[in-house]
Amino acid sequence: xxxxxxxxxxxxxxxxxxxxxxxxxxxxxxxxxxxxxxxxxxxxxxxxxxxxxxxxxxxxxxxxxxxxxxxxxxxxxxxxxxxxxxxxxxxxxxxxxxxxxxxxxxxxxxxxxxxxxxxxxxxxxxxxxxxxxxxxxxxxxxxxxxxxxxxxxxxxxxxxxxxxxxxxxxxxxxxxxxxxxxxxxxxxxxxxxxxxxxxxxxxxxxxxxxxxxxxxxxxxxxxxxxxxxxxxxxxxxxxxxxxxxxxxxxxxxxxxxxxxxxxxxxxxxxxxxxxxxxxxxxxxxxxxxxxxxxxxxxxxxxxxxxxxxxxxxxxxxxxxxxxxxxxxxxxxxxxxxxxxxxx
Amino acid sequence: xxxxxxxxxxxxxxxxxxxxxxxxxxxxxxxxxxxxxxxxxxxxxxxxxxxxxxxxxxxxxxxxxxxxxxxxxxxxxxxxxxxxxxxxxxxxxxxxxxxxxxxxxxxxxxxxxxxxxxxxxxxxxxxxxxxxxxxxxxxxxxxxxxxxxxxxxxxxxxxxxxxxxxxxxxxxxxxxxxxxxxxxxxxxxxxxxxxxxxxxxxxxxxxxxxxxxxxxxxxxxxxxxxxxxxxxxxxxxxxxxxxxxxxxxxxxxxxxxxxxxxxxxxxxxxxxxxxxxxxxxxxxxxxxxxxxxxxxxxxxxxxxxxxxxxxxxxxxxxxxxxxxxxxxxxxxxxxxxxxxxxx
DNA sequence: TTGAAAGCGCTACCAA
DNA sequence: TTGGTAGCGCTTTCAA
Numbered sequence: 001x002x003x004x005x006x007x008x009x010x011x012x013x014x015x016x017x018x019x020x021x022x023x024x025x026x027x028x029x030x031x032x033x034x035x036x037x038x039x040x041x042x043x044x045x046x047x048x049x050x051x052x053x054x055x056x057x058x059x060x061x062x063x064x065x066x067x068x069x070x071x072x073x074x075x076x077x078x079x080x081x082x083x084x085x086x087x088x089x090x091x092x093x094x095x096x097x098x099x100x101x102x103x104x105x106x107x108x109x110x111x112x113x114x115x116x117x118x119x120x121x122x123x124x125x126x127x128x129x130x131x132x133x134x135x136x137x138x139x140x141x142x143x144x145x146x147x148x149x150x151x152x153x154x155x156x157x158x159x160x161x162x163x164x165x166x167x168x169x170x171x172x173x174x175x176x177x178x179x180x181x182x183x184x185x186x187x188x189x190x191x192x193x194x195x196x197x198x199x200x201x202x203x204x205x206x207x208x209x210x211x212x213x214x215x216x217x218x219x220x221x222x223x224x225x226x227x228x229x230x231x232x233x234x235x236x237x238x239x240x241x242x243x244x245x246x247x248x249x250x251x252x253x254x255x256x257x258x259x260x261x262x263x264x265x266x267x268x269x270x271x272x273x274x275x276x277x278x279x280x281x282x283x284x285x286x287x288x289x290x291x292x293x294x295x296x297x298x299x300x301x302x303x304x305x306x307x308x309x310x311x312x313x314x315x316x317x318x319x320x321x322x323x324x325x326x327x328x329x330x331x332x333x334x335x336x337x338x339x340x341x342x343x
Numbered sequence: 344x345x346x347x348x349x350x351x352x353x354x355x356x357x358x359x360x361x362x363x364x365x366x367x368x369x370x371x372x373x374x375x376x377x378x379x380x381x382x383x384x385x386x387x388x389x390x391x392x393x394x395x396x397x398x399x400x401x402x403x404x405x406x407x408x409x410x411x412x413x414x415x416x417x418x419x420x421x422x423x424x425x426x427x428x429x430x431x432x433x434x435x436x437x438x439x440x441x442x443x444x445x446x447x448x449x450x451x452x453x454x455x456x457x458x459x460x461x462x463x464x465x466x467x468x469x470x471x472x473x474x475x476x477x478x479x480x481x482x483x484x485x486x487x488x489x490x491x492x493x494x495x496x497x498x499x500x501x502x503x504x505x506x507x508x509x510x511x512x513x514x515x516x517x518x519x520x521x522x523x524x525x526x527x528x529x530x531x532x533x534x535x536x537x538x539x540x541x542x543x544x545x546x547x548x549x550x551x552x553x554x555x556x557x558x559x560x561x562x563x564x565x566x567x568x569x570x571x572x573x574x575x576x577x578x579x580x581x582x583x584x585x586x587x588x589x590x591x592x593x594x595x596x597x598x599x600x601x602x603x604x605x606x607x608x609x610x611x612x613x614x615x616x617x618x619x620x621x622x623x624x625x626x627x628x629x630x631x632x633x634x635x636x637x638x639x640x641x642x643x644x645x646x647x648x649x650x651x652x653x654x655x656x657x658x659x660x661x662x663x664x665x666x667x668x669x670x671x672x673x674x675x676x677x678x679x680x681x682x683x684x685x686x
Numbered sequence: 687t688t689g690a691a692a693g694c695g696c697t698a699c700c701a702a
Numbered sequence: 703t704t705g706g707t708a709g710c711g712c713t714t715t716c717a718a
Binding site for chain 1: 674
C-alpha cells in the first residue's frame with residue numbers, strides 16, 4: 001500500500017518527479033531514476049486506482065463506438081448497445097464521454113468515414129465492430145499508429161494494429177453446438193445447417209467448429225445439407241429452411257449458425273416433423289422459441305459484455321494500464337428453457 | 344455531473360453542510376436542508392464514486408468472511424476462496440482489510456464464536472456461508488441490529504436481518520438439471536438421485552426443483568431411487584452409488600445433487616452400463632470426468648462470484664449505497680465437454 | 687532536471 | 703447549526 005508521497009519522502013525527491021519516472025515521461029536524471037525505481041521496488045509500489053480515477057477527470061476523455069444497427073433480422077446488437085450505454089454511464093463519473101455511431105452490416109465506406117471522423121476530432125479511443133476488409137484494416141493501422149487505441153468488438157481484424165478483441169470464439173461456439181447436438185440426439189442426428197454469408201468470418205468459423213467436433217466425437221451423425229443465407233434477410237431465411245426440410249425428409253436436426261432464427265423456425269413448425277433445433281444468441285424471439293420448446297438450446301455470447309468491455313479496455317489503456325491482453329473471449333453460454341429467466 | 348462544490352456555490356452553503364444533508368448526518372436546519380435538496384434535485388446530483396473511494400481510505404475498513412473449509416469431498420470452496428482473495432486485493436486500494444476464517448460444514452458453535460469475535464473487534468462488515476440453524480440466525484440478527492452489515496454467501500438464512508444473499512437459486516439448479524436430463528435422454532430416463540444431507544436446504548431445494556420440472560415436462564421419465572449421503576464423505580458417496588446401481592438395473596441416468604462427484608462416478612464406471620450423469624459444480628475432478636465423457640453435463644454456480652460479490656456489497660453498504668438488492672443469484676451455468684476450457 | 691502547488695470529489699474534524 | 707480546512711493518491715502546470 002505504498003503511495004507516491006511515501007516514495008517521495010524516502011528518496012528525497014518531489015512527487016512530480018516520482019510521477020515522471022512512474023509514467024516514463026522523461027526528463028529525469030539517470031541517477032534520480034535509479035534511486036526512485038529502487039524505492040518503488042523495495043516498497044512494492046502499485047499505483048492507486050481511486051487516485052488515478054479522480055485525477056483523470058480533468059482530461060475529459062472522449063471515446064467513440066462504431067456498431068452495426070440492430071434490425072429485425074439481427075436484433076442481437078441492441079443488447080450490445082445496452083452494454084455500451086451502461087458502461088458509458090459508469091465512465092461519466094470519470095469525465096469520459098462516449099459517442100455511438102451505427103452502420104449497416106456491409107457499409108465499408110461508412111465505417112472508414114466514421115473512423116476518420118473520430119480520429120480527426122481528437123477522440124482518445126475507438127471501439128468498432130469491424131468489417132473484416134482490407135481498407136478497414138489499413139485504416140485501423142493508420143489510426144493506431146497515431147497513438148489512438150482501437151479495440152475490436154464482436155468481429156475482429158487480427159494483424160491490424162488494434163489493441164484487443166472482445167467477442168466470441170466462434171470456432172468454439174460451433175463446437176459447443178455440435179457437442180449439444182450429439183448429446184441431445186444420442187449422436188445419431190441427420191443434420192441440416194442454415195448458415196449465413198460465406199464471407200463473414202464468424203459464420204465460417206462456427207460451421208468449421210461444428211463440423212470438426214461432430215466428426216471427431218459423433219461419427220454416427222451426418223450433415224445432410226448446408227445452405228447459406230447471403231442476403232441478411234428474414235424472408236430468405238424462411239425460404240431456404242422450408243426448401244431444405246422439404247427436399248431432405250431424413251433431416252431431424254437443424255443447426256442455425258447465423259441470424260434469422262425466427263423465420264427459420266417458422267419453416268420448422270410448418271414441416272410437421274420433430275426437429276432438434278440449436279441456434280445462436282438469445283434474443284427475445286429466440287427466448288420465446290425456447291419457451292415453446294421449438295428450439296432445444298441456444299448459445300449465447302454475452303452481448304452486454306461485448307459492449308461494455310471494449311470501453312473498459314480503452315479507459316484502462318488511456319489510464320496507463322500496460323497489462324492488457326489481446327483476446328477477451330466471451331463465454332459460450334448454453335441457454336435452455338429452464339435457465340432463461342435469471343440473469 | 345454536478346459536484347458537491349457546485350451545489351455549495353449555488354446554495355451559498357458550505358460543502359460540509361451539503362455532505363451532512365447528503366448523508367443524513369443531522370444537525371442541519373430544515374430551511375437549509377430544503378434549499379440544498381432542491382438544488383441537488385435540479386442539477387440531478389449523483390455522488391462521484393472516485394471521490395468517495397479516495398476519501399474512504401482513511402476509515403481503514405475491516406471485513407470478515409466466514410467460509411467452509413475446502414476438502415476432498417467438496418473442493419468447491421477453494422474457488423470461492425480464490426474469489427475472496429482477488430476481491431480483497433482490489434479493496435486493498437481503498438484501505439480495506441479482509442480476514443477469512445474457516446469452519447467445517449457442521450460447526451455451529453464455531454461460527455457463533457467467529458461472528459462474536461468479528462463484532463467485538465470492530466469489523467465493519469461480515470460475509471458468511473451460514474449454517475441455517477436458529478442460533479446462527481439469532482446471532483446474525485443481534486449483530487445486524489448493531490449496524491454491522493452481514494451478507495450471506497452460498498447458503499442463506501432469510502429473515503435473519505442479513506443485508507443480502509449471494510449464491511445459487513438452488514431450486515432453479517434442480518430444474519435446469521431436469522431439463523438437461525430430459526433433453527439428453529429424449530425424456531425417457533430411469534433416474535437415480537444421489538443426494539446429500541436432508542437438513543441442508545440447498546440439497547432439498549435442488550431435489551425439489553428437479554422432481555417438479557421432470558414431472559411437469561417429461562412425464563415418460565421416472566425417478567427410480569433416491570439415496571442421501573449424510574456423512575459428507577467420499578467413501579460413503581461411492582458406496583451408496585454402487586449399491587443403488589446394483590440394486591436397480593433399470594437405472595440409466597443419475598443426478599448427483601450433492602458433492603462427492605468423483606467417488607460416485609467411480610461406481611458408475613464399475614457398473615458396466617451406459618449411464619447419463621448430470622452433476623453440480625465444476626471442480627477439477629468434475630472437469631476431468633466431463634473430458635472423459637463420464638459426466639454428460641454439470642451445472643456451475645460461479646464460485647468466484649460468491650466470494651467476491653459479498654465483499655463488494657459490504658463495501659457499497661458501508662460507503663452509503665442504499666440501492667442494494669436482497670438477492671444476488673448466480674447463473675445456473677451449463678458446462679459440457681466443449682465449453683470447459685475458456686473462462 | 688527538479689520542486690511546489692493546485693486540483694479532481696468527498697469526508698472528517700475543529701472552531702465558531 | 704454552520705463554515706473552513708486538511709487530507710485521501712495522482713497528475714499537471716508553472717516556476718526555478
